[in-house]
Amino acid sequence: MKAACIENGQVLVRELPDPEPGPGQALVRTHSCGLCASDAHFLSGGQNIIDLSRRMGGPYAALDYARAFVPGHEFVGEVLDYGRGSRRTVAPGRRVTSVPIMRQGGSHAVVGFSHACPGGCGELMLLDEDFLLEIPDGLPDDHAAMIEPLAVGLEHARRGRPGSGDVALVLGCGAIGLGVVAGLALAGVAPIIAADFHAERRELALRLGAHLAIDPRDTDPYGPHAQLGGRRVNLVYENVGVPGMLQRIVEGIPFDGRIVVGGYCMEPEPLYVFAAQNKRLNIQFAGGEEPQDMDLALRSIAEGRIDVAPWLGGRIGLGGVAGAIAGLSGPEAPVRTVVDPRLA
Numbered sequence: 001m002k003a004a005c006i007e008n009g010q011v012l013v014r015e016l017p018d019p020e021p022g023p024g025q026a027l028v029r030t031h032s033c034g035l036c037a038s039d040a041h042f043l044s045g046g047q048n049i050i051d052l053s054r055r056m057g058g059p060y061a062a063l064d065y066a067r068a069f070v071p072g073h074e075f076v077g078e079v080l081d082y083g084r085g086s087r088r089t090v091a092p093g094r095r096v097t098s099v100p101i102m103r104q105g106g107s108h109a110v111v112g113f114s115h116a117c118p119g120g121c122g123e124l125m126l127l128d129e130d131f132l133l134e135i136p137d138g139l140p141d142d143h144a145a146m147i148e149p150l151a152v153g154l155e156h157a158r159r160g161r162p163g164s165g166d167v168a169l170v171l172g173c174g175a176i177g178l179g180v181v182a183g184l185a186l187a188g189v190a191p192i193i194a195a196d197f198h199a200e201r202r203e204l205a206l207r208l209g210a211h212l213a214i215d216p217r218d219t220d221p222y223g224p225h226a227q228l229g230g231r232r233v234n235l236v237y238e239n240v241g242v243p244g245m246l247q248r249i250v251e252g253i254p255f256d257g258r259i260v261v262g263g264y265c266m267e268p269e270p271l272y273v274f275a276a277q278n279k280r281l282n283i284q285f286a287g288g289e290e291p292q293d294m295d296l297a298l299r300s301i302a303e304g305r306i307d308v309a310p311w312l313g314g315r316i317g318l319g320g321v322a323g324a325i326a327g328l329s330g331p332e333a334p335v336r337t338v339v340d341p342r343l344a
């Protein structure tokens with residue numbers, strides 16, 4: 001198969017052997033795959049991520065940075081076949097997405113960050129049949145590829161145990177932060193404040209259910225906010241992942257506040273514990289999505305309750321992956337660029 005690989009910090013388009021499904025594994029032809037900031041992290045600091053996983057425990061410990069692997073964990077594709085002995089949970093010819101985890105056939109891997117389980121930046125993938133989620137007819141491929149990033153945001157939102165009395169602040173309005181806003185809106189949380197440096201992202205947050213969108217360089221995110229009757233936030237979702245962010249939240253949030261940390265910071269994070277103790281804060285670390293979040297994301301997109309169309313930028317073939325990943329952090333970057341390996 002043809003694939004865009006990460007190898008020694010570079011993106012290279014290569015011909016690779018077709019993956020062969022084992023027991024419980026589905027062979028899937030990729031239709032669309034979103035590019036995530038974590039793909040860019042692996043270009044600039046992949047060896048550090050691998051080393052941290054080996055030292056502290058993590059999903060990337062088995063990766064060899066010098067050896068090619070195929071990224072892409074936000075995908076939709078068509079089932080082609082199954083390995084021998086599989087239950088064949090979705091009929092061949094149907095489209096699916098999945099939690100990007102493989103636990104079948106003697107493997108335990110993150111799809112897209114594994115030598116054994118190539119991701120959606122290749123023509124073919126192996127997926128765990130227990131996690132397959134069938135895509136309904138009529139839902140466009142590119143919208144279906146947004147199920148996974150939306151599901152991550154939905155997971156983060158529920159980790160904060162939001163309630164009717166909360167004033168929620170979402171820091172960072174990339175795909176995950178926007179998913180948090182959408183998840184809070186689905187849960188009926190009000191008001192929701194979104195904070196981001198970029199006006200386009202703030203506008204998207206308002207369209208997804210935020211009641212107030214601010215530039216934190218101009219407005220103190222922690223209030224009080226005149227537009228909200230002087231109310232202050234008590235529930236903060238951190239989706240930025242830069243050192244020092246958590247301490248700034250601890251200093252800004254009021255007594256008895258709750259913080260959900262979803263930003264993926266891979267550098268030491270200084271924290272004055274006594275400041276959090278004095279305020280009796282609760283800090284919850286959020287991770288990846290679970291099947292329940294994938295199911296809610298699929299239904300919300302398919303039923304029109306969450307509109308992911310504004311997230312989508314251009315569609316590119318494998319030859320455009322290197323440039324697209326390099327531009328992920330730019331201020332004009334779309335929330336998601338989608339790769340279609342079938343394009344020239």
